[in-house]
Every structure is written in structure tokens, then in C-alpha cells.
Amino acid sequence: MNNTNQNGRPTGRHSNAAQKSANHKPKPQAGAQKSASKTRGAALRAQKRNSEDAQRVMKQYATADTKSTKQRANTLANTNNALKVTFLGGLDDVGEKNMTILEWQDEAIVLDCGNNLGVDLPGVNYEINDPSYLVSIKHKLKGYVITHGHLDHIGGLRHIVPLCPAPIFASRFSNGLIERSFQDAQESGLDFAPTLITVDIDNHMSHQAGVFGIEFIRVTHSLPDAAAICITTPVGKVIATGDFRLDPEPLDHLPTDKNRLKQIGDEGVLLLLSESSYADAEGRTPTESTLQQSFYDVIDNATGRIFVAVFSSNMNRTQMIINAAAAAGRKIALDGRSMLGFAEIAVRQGILKVPKGMLIPMAEAANVPDDQLLVMCTGGQGEPRAALQRMSEGEHKYIKLRAGDTVVISSSPIPGNEIRYDAISNNLSKMGVRLFRHPTHELDGCGPLHVSGHARRDELREMIAMTKPQFFVPVHGGALRRRYHADLAIQAGISRKHTALPDNGGSLLITTDAMHSADPVPHGSLLVDQNGQVVSNVVIRDRLLLSEEGIVSVVLTVDKKTGQLLASPDVISRGFIHMQENYELMTAFRNELRRAVKQRFTRVDLDRFKQEVREHITHFLYEHTGRSPIVIPVVNIVSGK
Numbered sequence: 132m133n134n135t136n137q138n139g140r141p142t143g144r145h146s147n148a149a150q151k152s153a154n155h156k157p158k159p160q161a162g163a164q165k166s167a168s169k170t171r172g173a174a175l176r177a178q179k180r181n182s183e184d185a186q187r188v189m190k191q192y193a194t195a196d197t198k199s200t201k202q203r204a205n206t207l208a209n210t211n212n213a214l215k216v217t218f219l220g221g222l223d224d225v226g227e228k229n230m231t232i233l234e235w236q237d238e239a240i241v242l243d244c245g246n247n248l249g250v251d252l253p254g255v256n257y258e259i260n261d262p263s264y265l266v267s268i269k270h271k272l273k274g275y276v277i278t279h280g281h282l283d284h285i286g287g288l289r290h291i292v293p294l295c296p297a298p299i300f301a302s303r304f305s306n307g308l309i310e311r312s313f314q315d316a317q318e319s320g321l322d323f324a325p326t327l328i329t330v331d332i333d334n335h336m337s338h339q340a341g342v343f344g345i346e347f348i349r350v351t352h353s354l355p356d357a358a359a360i361c362i363t364t365p366v367g368k369v370i371a372t373g374d375f376r377l378d379p380e381p382l383d384h385l386p387t388d389k390n391r392l393k394q395i396g397d398e399g400v401l402l403l404l405s406e407s408s409y410a411d412a413e414g415r416t417p418t419e420s421t422l423q424q425s426f427y428d429v430i431d432n433a434t435g436r437i438f439v440a441v442f443s444s445n446m447n448r449t450q451m452i453i454n455a456a457a458a459a460g461r462k463i464a465l466d467g468r469s470m471l472g473f474a475e476i477a478v479r480q481g482i483l484k485v486p487k488g489m490l491i492p493m494a495e496a497a498n499v500p501d502d503q504l505l506v507m508c509t510g511g512q513g514e515p516r517a518a519l520q521r522m523s524e525g526e527h528k529y530i531k532l533r534a535g536d537t538v539v540i541s542s543s544p545i546p547g548n549e550i551r552y553d554a555i556s557n558n559l560s561k562m563g564v565r566l567f568r569h570p571t572h573e574l575d576g577c578g579p580l581h582v583s584g585h586a587r588r589d590e591l592r593e594m595i596a597m598t599k600p601q602f603f604v605p606v607h608g609g610a611l612r613r614r615y616h617a618d619l620a621i622q623a624g625i626s627r628k629h630t631a632l633p634d635n636g637g638s639l640l641i642t643t644d645a646m647h648s649a650d651p652v653p654h655g656s657l658l659v660d661q662n663g664q665v666v667s668n669v670v671i672r673d674r675l676l677l678s679e680e681g682i683v684s685v686v687l688t689v690d691k692k693t694g695q696l697l698a699s700p701d702v703i704s705r706g707f708i709h710m711q712e713n714y715e716l717m718t719a720f721r722n723e724l725r726r727a728v729k730q731r732f733t734r735v736d737l738d739r740f741k742q743e744v745r746e747h748i749t750h751f752l753y754e755h756t757g758r759s760p761i762v763i764p765v766v767n768i769v770s771g772k
């Protein structure tokens with residue numbers, strides 16, 4: 132997957148509150164007692180329902196149930212001659228938190244350790260795998276092996292490696308990215324330095340991590356130095372493809388090393404773990420070389436400023452745009468932190484080549500004549516806060532878009548981002564800019580502007596044919612695409628019982644001639660906030676409840692002796708109703724509080740009193756507004772008056 136922020140899912144998951152009327156007039160007070168107990172029940176039911184809604188949403192992000200770790204440990208005794216392959220994450224969706232554990236007796240390695248940016252929860256940046264199971268076997272751990280540097284493959288490392296330390300084996304570009312992510316974490320207080328081992332992905336050398344031999348094999352994807360991994364185990368070779376495609380003509384002239392894959396296939400492959408992101412798309416992903424001419428044409432023909440939105444990690448794409456800009460005599464400014472971060476590592480490693488004097492800082496873009504400027508930026512998926520989004524809303528620090536500008540969006544919407552992609556395109560259109568987008572490139576009058584980094588069905592078939600695995604497990608892409616991929620393997624001659632479709636948390640036990648499912652291990656999610664800190668699921672559940680109905684806090688100052696309120700109740704409400712617009716209701720509410728406090732205070736103990744007041748308030752507010760906010764009574768008791 133591309134590590135673009137995918138928080139582009141349609142919002143409005145919790146729309147109950149929005150459907151309710153905004154202004155609430157108090158209902159007549161009469162006929163109270165009988166209907167009171169009815170509404171009390173309804174109020175409590177409404178609260179329960181909200182709570183259940185929040186629980187249901189949070190269930191998909193639940194942490195691992197650590198209890199079952201112990202059960203699992205007991206049943207491990209009979210697996211001594213089997214390779215255990217456990218999928219903590221990566222099977223549920225495209226761009227999900229990839230992480231697979233391979234265990235042989237007292238040794239283990241972790242294959243990829245990603246995060247998932249596609250989480251739509253208040254204040255949550257991404258989710259990572261709950262590492263409870265890994266922690267329970269951490270004495271076995273010999274290394275982390277990383278296929279490539281997209282965040283859904285490396286974004287969990289900074290959180291999980293400090294808990295279960297072991298060396299990280301990765302290609303040079305991947306390690307550049309991993310190093311930077313640990314530096315970011317160290318700047319926000321992490322006291323841990325990882326051991327990084329850089330593996331050459333072209334020399335076919337094997338590195339040893341305990342009993343496991345590890346060889347990296349170059350594949351084409353959508354960022355530099357992506358690799359498939361061949362892991363030699365005591366029962367045979369396992370190939371994990373990582374994300375890949377079989378582009379014969381990538382811009383960097385570094386195609387997938389098919390010869391090596393075939394060689395290993397001829398020697399015998401026990402298990403193939405192959406990605407399934409496009410297992411529902413027939414044919415082959417078009418070669419990247421089809422794009423270069425499009426960029427030459429668009430950039431050559433433009434007369435004003437040019438803005439190109441790209442995935443910031445895609446260095447071949449970045450190189451194409453730099454080539455075309457250089458040919459047109461334009462300066463280039465890079466906008467967005469991730470854009471600069473990736474380019475900096477790629478230039479340092481000699482992957483990205485920029486003619487001298489061509490790059491300028493964003494702050495100087497305004498000083499360059501319109502027909503000599505090209506800005507590369509993030510935000511082609513309409514991600515909130517990304518550079519192109521800010522430009523499209525007129526909020527960018529240095530750039531105000533205007534008629535005469537050309538904007539190129541070098542991507543298609545990732546599933547789930549369609550609405551944002553459309554919205555940003557509309558906004559840009561309103562600004563009068565000339566727009567070129569990949570999905571409408573023919574209408575826009577140019578050649579293709581994007582190809583995916585993932586293999587389609589013919590390439591998936593070819594991967595199976597080259598490696599000729601005895602057992603096959605499709606990974607990534609969700610249950611349906613994995614099933615399509617498994618069917619494809621069966622058509623290619625692998626018997627159905629030699630394929631498996633586990634779910635996240637699922638384990639397989641593999642010997643030289645058999646593959647069995649084992650009990651699932653504890654698995655789940657940890658949620659990480661904008662500061663990079665793990666935030667409790669309970670906190671997020673409360674935020675969901677708050678976002679549904681709001682909160683009302685009532686401060687009561689009570690005379691200890693008489694039980695009378697000594698001051699008018701202080702009512703604080705957020706996200707519930709606008710108090711000034713509901714003056715009558717608030718007056719009735721305060722009167723009711725006075726009455727309720729006087730009636731109850733001297734009768735019951737303080738805890739019971741608080742509980743009863745909370746229920747009474749919940750019931751009163753529900754009866755008069757049809758809403759059930761979180762209610763927090765604060766009781767101050769004053770004596771000696």
C-alpha cells in the first residue's frame with residue numbers, strides 16, 4: 132500500500148444526534164408521576180443504546196484478550212516439528228497493519244510490522260497490532276524482517292520493537308525510513324535505539340536470524356527497494372512477496388528479479404504468502420513507462436504555474452516529474468513534510484537525481500515567474516491538512532491558486548477516499564485552474580497519469596507459476612480478494628487443502644507435507660493518537676459517547692444540615708444543547724434540581740445521593756429533549772451556616 136493518510140472515509144457514522152431537533156422547548160410538566168417512571172426507563176435505555184453503539188464501533192479495535200495467551204501456551208507442546216505461521220494483522224483490508232510471525236520451536240521472526248491509517252475515530256491517528264502475543268514469546272524473537280517501507284509495513288515498529296527488541300532486517304531505502312520514524316519517536320521521548328541491518332536486495336546473500344535464513348529478492352512496487360523475502364526454515368522455504376507487481380519497464384530499470392524467484396521455485400518452495408490487493412482485477416497492471424510521456428506533454432504545454440500531487444514515497448514518479456520539469460526549464464519546490472522527507476532520503480541514497488540548482492524552498496516559490504515554477508505536493512487523495520487540500524481551500528501559507536494554474540493529480544482514489552477525491556477536484560475546479568486527473572485523463576486531454584503498485588491477476592498467476600509452492604496463503608486485501616486469489620491458485624493446480632484463508636489472529640502449523648490450522652492467538656488493536664502515544668480504547672469509547680449526545684455537568688452546593696441548595700445549580704453543557712437558546716428549559720431544570728436535592732439529600736448517603744441525582748437528571752433531560760447526554764453531578768457539601 133501507499134502510505135498516504137487514508138483518513139478519507141465518509142464521516143457521519145454516528146448520525147442519531149444530528150437527526151434530532153436542534154432547539155428544545157420544555158414540555159408541560161403535568162401528569163408527572165406515572166409517565167416519570169416510563170421516561171426514566173426510556174432515558175436509561177437510550178443511554179444504554181448509545182453505549183452499545185460505541186461498544187460496537189470499538190469492538191473492531193479491541194485489544195487482545197490476554198487471558199487466552201496462557202491457554203495457547205499449553206497447546207504449543209505438540210508443535211515441535213511444525214513451522215508455526217501466525218497472522219497478527221494484514222488480512223482484513225488493503226493498507227491494514229501487516230504483521231506475520233514465523234516460529235520454529237524456541238525461535239521466531241516477525242515479518243513486517245505496520246500500522247493502519249484508515250481509522251475514523253476521534254483523535255486517533257492510526258492503529259497498530261496489539262503485541263500481547265509477541266510479548267508472550269519475546270524470548271524467542273531473532274529479528275524483524277521488512278519487505279518495504281510503506282507505513283502499513285513499518286509503521287508499528289517504533290511502538291513494538293522497544294517492547295520486544297530484536298534486529299530489524301530491511302533494504303537500504305526501507306531502513307532510511309525506519310531510522311527516520313525512530314528519530315521522530317525519540318524526539319517525542321522514546322528512549323530506545325533500534326539495531327538496523329541493511330540487506331542488499333540484489334546479491335542473493337542469505338542472512339541468519341536464529342534458525343531462519345533470510346534472503347531479499349527485488350520486486351517492483353511503488354517505492355524504491357521493495358523486496359520479496361525468501362525465508363529458509365527447517366521444513367522448507369517460505370516466500371513472502373510483500374507488495375509487488377511485475378513491471379517489465381520501471382523507470383529505475385530495476386524490475387522484479389524473476390530469474391531468482393524461478394530459481395528458488397525450481398529448488399522447491401514450501402509456502403507462498405502472496406499479496407491480494409488487486410486479486411479482483413484481470414490482466415496486468417500497466418507498466419510505469421507509459422506515464423513519462425504524459426508528464427512531458429502536460430508540463431510542456433502549460434503556460435502558468437504547475438502543481439503536481441503525488442504519493443510522496445513514489446520516487447520513480449517523482450523522478451519522472453523532475454525530468455519533465457527540467458526539460459521545460461522549470462524550478463521545483465517540494466511541499467509537505469513527507470514529500471521532503473522521502474526525497475531527502477532518496478537523494479542521499481542516490482535514488483533520486485535532481486539537476487543542480489533546480490530545487491527551491493517553498494518560501495521562494497512566489498519569486499519564480501509563473502512559467503518557470505512546478506510545485507510537487509501531497510494531498511492527491513484529498514487528505515485533510517495535506518498541501519493540496521490547503522491550496523484548494525485558499526489556506527496555504529505560500530500559494531494562492533488562480534485561473535491559469537495547472538493542477539495534476541497523479542493518482543486514482545484509494546477505495547474509501549472517493550468522496551474526498553471528488554470534493555477536492557470540485558474545489559479546484561471552482562478556482563478556475565486547469566485540472567488533469569488520472570481517472571479522467573482522456574477527458575482532460577492527456578495520457579495516463581498513474582499506475583498502481585500492485586499486481587493484477589495475470590501477475591499473481593505468474594508469481595505462483597514461478598515459485599511453484601506446495602502450500603499457498605493469500606495475504607492482504609480483505610477476505611473477498613484473498614478468496615479470489617486462493618481460487619486462482621487452485622486453478623493453477625494447487626490443491627484446495629493446500630491453500631488456507633485464515634483471519635487476523637489465525638495460526639497455521641506447517642510440516643514438510645501438511646498444513647493445519649491452529650487455535651487463534653490473542654490479537655487486536657492498539658490506537659495511537661496524533662502525538663504518537665497509545666491511547667486507551669476506553670477513552671475513545673467515551674469520546675464516541677460524547678460525540679453522540681454531549682455532556683452535562685451540574686455543580687450542586689448543598690447545606691449539610693438542611694439539604695437545601697446554597698447557590699443556584701451551576702449547569703455546564705458541551706455538545707448537548709445551546710443553553711442560551713433554551714432559557715425556559717434551563718430555568719425549569721434548575722427549579723427541578725432544587726426540588727430533587729431537597730427531597731433526597733437528607734434521606735440517603737452521599738454515594739446513593741449522587742447516583743439518584745444522576746438518574747433524575749438523565750430522566751429529566753431525556754423527557755424534555757429526547758436526548759441522553761453523559762451526566763456528571765458534582766456535589767459540594769458546606770456545613771456550619
Ligand SMILES: [Zn+2]
Nearest residue numbers: 132133281374
Ligand atoms: Zn506497499
